[in-house]
Amino acid sequence: MKKNNITLIGMPTSGKSTVGVILAKILGMDFVDTDLIIQRKAGKRLANIIAEDGLEGFLSLEEEVCAELEAENTVIATGGSVVYGEKAMAHLKDISHVVYLEIDYETLEKRLHHVKQRGVVLRPGQSKKDLYDERSVLYKKYADVIISEEGLGIEETVQKIVEAEKLSGLLKK
Numbered sequence: 001m002k003k004n005n006i007t008l009i010g011m012p013t014s015g016k017s018t019v020g021v022i023l024a025k026i027l028g029m030d031f032v033d034t035d036l037i038i039q040r041k042a043g044k045r046l047a048n049i050i051a052e053d054g055l056e057g058f059l060s061l062e063e064e065v066c067a068e069l070e071a072e073n074t075v076i077a078t079g080g081s082v083v084y085g086e087k088a089m090a091h092l093k094d095i096s097h098v099v100y101l102e103i104d105y106e107t108l109e110k111r112l113h114h115v116k117q118r119g120v121v122l123r124p125g126q127s128k129k130d131l132y133d134e135r136s137v138l139y140k141k142y143a144d145v146i147i148s149e150e151g152l153g154i155e156e157t158v159q160k161i162v163e164a165e166k167l168s169g170l171l172k173k
Contacts, residue, residue, distance in 0.1 A: 004029075005096035006165065007076040009083060009139055011132065013111035014101040015154060020077035022158050030074040034082065038065050046079070055123060063088045071095060083138035093142060099161055100143035104150060105132045 006023065008016040017033050024031035035046055038061055042049050050058045063085030066078065069092070076096060082088055092098060103111075105128075112128060140146065145164045149157050 007096040010101035016077040024075040
């Protein structure tokens, strides 16, 4: 039995945190950003966790935080790499309706500039295109709903999510 939560997944810069805050306000729900929980637990920024503990250390911490997350009536914004953690995604699918905020590669290329500063999980030698291709498959695998953000602003994206959630029965019509 899924709790009344919505989890947002997607590429870095897809607007999970921004859309999540607005969505939570509109729906009268709580909001949580798992990247902030990870930073609080580690006592350092995402980029520092990756620099000091390596990609595997970061991914392990992210999976632990997301697999243990307890929430009710909450919009959950995740980090873009959450889909690498099978336990985390199984838990999030169990407690929430998973919404993939889909952007195309060209949009990612335009928006994502400071990969290291943002704490993006990028393996040595991996290009942004490689990252996009690898993760897109995983986002689709775990998504209950896919919202294409093609040509949409933040408000329109939020509205599409609300409509999709009403159709799925999570929200009252």
